[in-house]
Amino acid sequence: MARSDVAQAIENTAPSAAVAQPGSAMMRSLVGGLVTALPVLAIGLAILNFAPTYYTYLALGAFVNLIVVVGLQVFMGNSNIANLGHSAFVGLGAYGVAILSTPLAMKKLSIPNAPFGFATLQLDPVSSALIALMVVGIVAAVSGKVISRLSGVAATIVSLALLIIVHSVFLNWTDLFKGNQAFFGIPKVVGLPWMLVFSVVVIVAARLFKDSRWGLQLRASAQSPQAAAALGIDARRLRLMSWVLSALICGLAGVLYAYFAGTISPKLFYFQMIFNTLAMLILGGMATVTGAVTGVIVLSVGLEFIRSIESGVTIGAIQLPQLLGLSGVALGVVIVLCMAFRPSGISGRHELDELLSRFFRRNAK
Amino acid sequence: MDYALQQLLNALAFGAEYSLVALGLAVVFSIMGLVNFAHGEIIGVSAYSVFLAAALGLTSPVVAVLLAVAAAALAAVAFERVAFRPVRYAPTTTGLLTAFGVSIVVQNLFMLLISPKPQSVSILNGLNQMWFVGPFAVSSLQVMELIVSGLTILALVLFLNRSTLGLAIRAASRDFATVRLMGIKANRVIATAFAISGALAGIAAVFIIARRGSVSPDLGFSLVLKAFVACVIGGFGSLAGAAAGGMLLGFIEVGLLVALPQEYGGFKDALTYAIIVALLVYRPEGLLGQRVELGDKEI
Numbered sequence: 001m002a003r004s005d006v007a008q009a010i011e012n013t014a015p016s017a018a019v020a021q022p023g024s025a026m027m028r029s030l031v032g033g034l035v036t037a038l039p040v041l042a043i044g045l046a047i048l049n050f051a052p053t054y055y056t057y058l059a060l061g062a063f064v065n066l067i068v069v070v071g072l073q074v075f076m077g078n079s080n081i082a083n084l085g086h087s088a089f090v091g092l093g094a095y096g097v098a099i100l101s102t103p104l105a106m107k108k109l110s111i112p113n114a115p116f117g118f119a120t121l122q123l124d125p126v127s128s129a130l131i132a133l134m135v136v137g138i139v140a141a142v143s144g145k146v147i148s149r150l151s152g153v154a155a156t157i158v159s160l161a162l163l164i165i166v167h168s169v170f171l172n173w174t175d176l177f178k179g180n181q182a183f184f185g186i187p188k189v190v191g192l193p194w195m196l197v198f199s200v201v202v203i204v205a206a207r208l209f210k211d212s213r214w215g216l217q218l219r220a221s222a223q224s225p226q227a228a229a230a231l232g233i234d235a236r237r238l239r240l241m242s243w244v245l246s247a248l249i250c251g252l253a254g255v256l257y258a259y260f261a262g263t264i265s266p267k268l269f270y271f272q273m274i275f276n277t278l279a280m281l282i283l284g285g286m287a288t289v290t291g292a293v294t295g296v297i298v299l300s301v302g303l304e305f306i307r308s309i310e311s312g313v314t315i316g317a318i319q320l321p322q323l324l325g326l327s328g329v330a331l332g333v334v335i336v337l338c339m340a341f342r343p344s345g346i347s348g349r350h351e352l353d354e355l356l357s358r359f360f361r362r363n364a365k
Numbered sequence: 366m367d368y369a370l371q372q373l374l375n376a377l378a379f380g381a382e383y384s385l386v387a388l389g390l391a392v393v394f395s396i397m398g399l400v401n402f403a404h405g406e407i408i409g410v411s412a413y414s415v416f417l418a419a420a421l422g423l424t425s426p427v428v429a430v431l432l433a434v435a436a437a438a439l440a441a442v443a444f445e446r447v448a449f450r451p452v453r454y455a456p457t458t459t460g461l462l463t464a465f466g467v468s469i470v471v472q473n474l475f476m477l478l479i480s481p482k483p484q485s486v487s488i489l490n491g492l493n494q495m496w497f498v499g500p501f502a503v504s505s506l507q508v509m510e511l512i513v514s515g516l517t518i519l520a521l522v523l524f525l526n527r528s529t530l531g532l533a534i535r536a537a538s539r540d541f542a543t544v545r546l547m548g549i550k551a552n553r554v555i556a557t558a559f560a561i562s563g564a565l566a567g568i569a570a571v572f573i574i575a576r577r578g579s580v581s582p583d584l585g586f587s588l589v590l591k592a593f594v595a596c597v598i599g600g601f602g603s604l605a606g607a608a609a610g611g612m613l614l615g616f617i618e619v620g621l622l623v624a625l626p627q628e629y630g631g632f633k634d635a636l637t638y639a640i641i642v643a644l645l646v647y648r649p650e651g652l653l654g655q656r657v658e659l660g661d662k663e664i
Binding site for chain 2: 150165168278340
């Protein structure tokens with residue numbers, strides 16, 4: 001039986017002599033994060049070395065989803081508030097680098113009337129990414145101020161409102177974002193190796209946050225607001241902190257997506273992405289980073305399979321018709337069944353390294 | 366003057382529609398704490414059953430209206446039975462995500478079984494005419510929307526205040542355990558609440574079909590997002606708050622339509638939501654919601 005987070009937080013907050021050395025605890029979660037990232041690294045390296053180009057392209061998309069889902073886990077898993085607006089930050093990151101780093105010749109074609117001199121500005125990919133992430137951070141800080149003040153349900157609805165606001169700005173500010181049309185010509189500077197590096201970094205960061213003092217306090221306040229408040233935990237500040245961190249990770253996913261795909265459009269960062277990533281997180285289990293990773297691996301493979309049926313397959317002599325919407329039905333069914341029969345997802349409450357160390361300890365006895 | 370009156374009627378009609386849908390959400394939320402994202406798909410089921418009936422040769426608009434309301438009420442009860450009962454005692458987030466899942470499933474089923482493209486339904490177009498009242502031309506649909514919504518809300522208030530089951534629903538929103546101790550079955554209370562919520566959605570569906578003349582898989586989704594926002598401004602779970610929030614939302618939207626120049630019209634939704642988020646900064650608990658401190662016990 002796992003100890004409750006509140007009990008752990010009490011122990012952590014109380015000035016007791018028995019508190020573990022902070023350094024060693026951090027070391028442990030760093031190692032734990034790396035262990036969690038191992039399967040991702042293994043899959044990534046295998047694809048890098050053996051897979052044909054088409055699969056590499058699919059894998060890049062899956063890695064972007066992985067980063068988004070880990071970002072989502074940082075907020076949802078720790079604060080236990082459903083967030084339905086995270087793809088707004090993915091979109092902001094992607095459009096940020098698109099506007100800053102696209103070559104001038106391309107901009108003359110796509111956004112010749114961009115305001116604030118963006119039409120004649122071209123930065124290198126790294127500084128574009130940093131500025132885009134800064135913008136994401138600012139938007140997250142402002143929206144987080146509102147969201148962290150609200151109760152759970154209202155916060156979810158406001159996260160949705162944020163998504164609609166951002167999407168509607170993408171669609172209607174045509175001078176800057178090109179509206180409904182695809183924004184093309186973004187330099188393709190990110191390949192699978194960089195994507196792997198960032199995936200590992202993000203997984204470790206999410207794990208460090210979860211195990212940190214703030215992560216623990218936030219999880220405790222989600223479990224019992226009264227007990228946490230009585231310990232002097234400022235839940236609002238912690239919610240804001242995890243919201244901003246979550247948004248930055250999602251923004252990074254957007255930046256990487258734009259840099260590998262080279263072409264983006266607003267509808268990529270709308271409800272479809274929310275459905276996909278949310279189903280992945282729920283299936284894997286939102287309480288842990290391991291859950292986020294598991295969900296992405298299982299559903300990415302499953303969805304690819306369903307998509308191949310969706311576009312119409314030939315079995316023997318029978319040509320099945322196109323079944324548009326099949327993948328959506330599958331995603332929804334996954335969410336509903338998971339919530340009814342296993343709300344904690346595949347991985348439950350334990351991280352991969354915790355499960356492994358338990359397993360080995362049991363065998364040693 | 367004519368223009369001002371026309372816009373006022375516009376705002377009232379929009380507001381009435383949002384109120385109807387928001388009330389349906391609030392009835393369910395107040396008694397079982399379920400944030401029903403699948404409410405839009407109840408509207409969808411209602412609209413598609415009218416579409417199917419019309420395709421099978423139904424010609425009477427009256428029957429179509431009755432069918433829309435009945436189908437929506439049935440769909441709501443069925444959703445509860447199949448999907449929401451297993452998560453009835455689960456935390457709010459679990460219920461919310463389940464409802465989100467149901468919404469995705471049903472929307473995609475419309476796509477899969479009927480068509481991803483909008484389908485035309487002309488059976489209720491007769492409701493949408495121009496009426497000439499003295500010097501003014503008004504849309505019959507808007508007038509009816511206002512009157513029907515008013516009557517529906519009145520009927521709902523009477524039901525909740527006068528009937529035993531209505532009383533049980535109101536009591537359940539305070540303390541479900543005590544209601545059950547009084548010998549009323551939990552399943553009956555919840556099924557009734559869902560049926561009411563569905564019927565309200567069905568009435569909204571009638572007006573939507575009459576206005577658009579077509580049905581599409583995502584027909585109810587954006588409307589329900591707005592209804593949620595209406596609930597949040599009013600104070601989540603408060604019925605009066607939902608109705609008031611819906612009206613306020615209607616007025617904000619029409620106000621923006623009038624105030625914004627044509628070329629910025631696309632920003633209407635973004636600005637509406639931005640105004641509402643700004644309102645929430647000052648009153649996080651909503652306009653009619655009560656500030657609840659941790660550990661408060663309701664008396």
